[in-house]
Amino acid sequence: MNFHLKVWRQKASNAPGKLESYEAKNIPAEASFLEMLDIVNDDLVAKGQEPIAFDHDCREGICGMCSAVINGVPHGKDRGVGTTCQLYMRKFQDGETITIEPFRAGSFPIIRDLSTNRAAFDRIIQAGGFISERSGSAPEANSVPIPKTIADEAMDAAACIGCGACVAACPNSSAMLFVSAKVNHLNLLPQGKPEKHRRVLGMVKQMDAEGFGNCSNYYECEAVCPAHVPASFITSMNREYTVAAARKSAGATG
Amino acid sequence: MGVSTSSAKSVSPLAAWLFSSIGKKTVVAVTGIFLVLFVCGHLLGNLTFFLGPDIINSYAKHLRDLGPFLWVIRAGLLAILVLHIFFTVSLWKENHAARPEKYVVKNHVKATIFSRTMRLSGLIVFAFVIFHILHYTARTIDPAFQHYETDLHGEMVHNVYKMMVVGFSVPWVSAIYIVSLGLLAFHLSHGIASLFQTLGLSNKQLRPRFEFAGRALAWLLFLGFTSIPVAVLLGVGREALK
Known part of the structure; x- marks a missing residue:
């Protein structure tokens, strides 16, 4: 599957951030949302670009570390069942544009990109x-x-x-x-x-x-x-x- | 964020409660109860319109006869309204500051149109209340209202019935009332059920019932209040204009 990503990129807490466009190509339908970001990051690293920073840990829905607001909904919960790590790319349409932002709150300062200090x-x-x-x-x-x-x-x-x-x-x-x-x-x-x-x-x-x-x-x-x-x-x-x-x-x- | 886990200055437990997030919300909810009860009482009084000029005029006379006590009620209502607005503004300022950078894309999953328009509906209803008081209580919008008098069982009293018929016969005035009352119904569609949640009187089983009952009451109030301008526009009470 292929997706157009719009990802929030921000170098540090007090640096200005903005949405950047990326193409996610050849993503398996069974990939989780975080695995999709891993594939995109591999591609970015291969091209010598800075990978997208995002929070993750257990990747099985129990640690509470992964975050991200997907198309305006935290964890993409409107399509998924739980956390971002439990959201599968088969829930999206092939060729869909996906906007990914960090959890936004003054009390959760952005560390970098999608990663927040909770x-x-x-x-x-x-x-x-x-x-x-x-x-x-x-x-x-x-x-x-x-x-x-x-x-x-x-x-x-x-x-x-x-x-x-x-x-x-x-x-x-x-x-x-x-x-x-x-x-x-x-x-x-x-x-x-x-x-x-x-x-x-x-x-x-x-x-x-x-x-x-x-x-x-x-x-x-x-x-x-x-x-x-x-x-x-x-x-x-x-x-x-x-x-x-x-x-x-x-x-x-x- | 540099937030400490203990605060150096000591405040009285009551003040700490009052100015906590939950305390402020409680004040808004409790003042909301009084305002809803007032609105219900107001509607019952208004509906005497349909019982004819003598009934509503004598109801209005009884209210006026309360004299100083009427001013006590008015002052109480004003204080309740001021608290309701003051604490809402204070909560809103904090809510606004809690997310300095807004989402580029934000989709709501469960929030209703009623809950998302509380501030807008509240502000418009507040402006409407001022208009309404100038219109029918102070009677400065149409000063002619001051001189409407009628004979009630041998006593000259203010002709409220005629004032309402004349007032609502103007289509744009009725339109203001109907739109504003619709926004009041919006406000109460969220507000009534919400106050039970805030006051800790709800639970998983009761919440859907409070939501249904709150919305039902909100729109029944709307139907009750708007029935009068609609009836006047349809010709009810035309004989009072002669």
Whole structure:
């Protein structure tokens, strides 16, 4: 298959960028989107040109490293099932023009081309996305009973791979889907309960400090989420945040 | 980005909540509830138009008779509107700053026309509210409205019925009302369901129901409000012009 690519090229964070045109020739239909970029890069290197920088790691949809906004949709989710690495070229028309841009948000500075720095998410995790637990031998798994429905819901939240597609898709660059997934994942489970209130206050505060936008309930985030995290976690986080703030105002400990 | 994980200055928990992303949205949602309730009450009052001149004129007289209490309600509504707009503008500025470089190509997957036009519909509805107050409350757009009086059970009262018939008989005035009310319905088609999400009162099962109910209420309000200019244009109340 052949494609006309328009790829965002930018030398550094503060350098100006622009779309450059490339021809992707003889791409196998079974190639993933990243493999297609590999083939294009091989061609660029052979011609002595700078290859296109893009983020990738596991290439099996679990690490959350690959990114890219494909024809205006993060991960090309309107055609694919998950992340960019799981999107196959057979989903495109032969000869199609494909526009590839980085995830755009002030909080995700572009490192180079399609590669972005998503360390803001790490700082949000540091602000409360953990549990404090004694180290040592693992406790007996069934000693803490967890209702199946709660376990399932926590697993739905835990499915978040932290790729940042929610921010990239949001017209406001809001990180609410990511933060709410991480808050709910731990707050739903007994292990996360002791730090429940501090967690939601800390993570929302850090989210705001990072300069992400605010949620306007467009639901673009859940539409592009490769892990199918639902926006219902945002509504529970809104509730938990206000409850935690009220408790803190009233001087309750926790 | 040079963002620190801890903030040096300490703010009261209440202020921290109020000026957080979620706190600001909560203010917009709560003030939105009051505004929707006001709009519903306003419509019920308007619909007395169809019960004849005496009913709507006596309804208007009762409102006026509230005297100072009417001004308390007006001041409250104004404060609610100011908060709704102030916090929306503050959120919008942050949202705008959150993406300094826009996408060259951006396609929406799930966002509706209603959610994507909230700012535009809100601004136009706000301009319409000012026009509407000048038109029928301050009555400065057509000063003749000031002098419409009628006999209600032996008492001379303002003839609201005649004012509405005269006002809506002008096609361009009715057109402004119908278009603006359509934009209000756009605003509420997203806003009503959205406030339940923001206030944390929704969940996966309830969201589609809130979305349906919010849209249904929004367009029922539209039909209710526009029924009056449409009826006047079709000739209802013509006898009041004599």
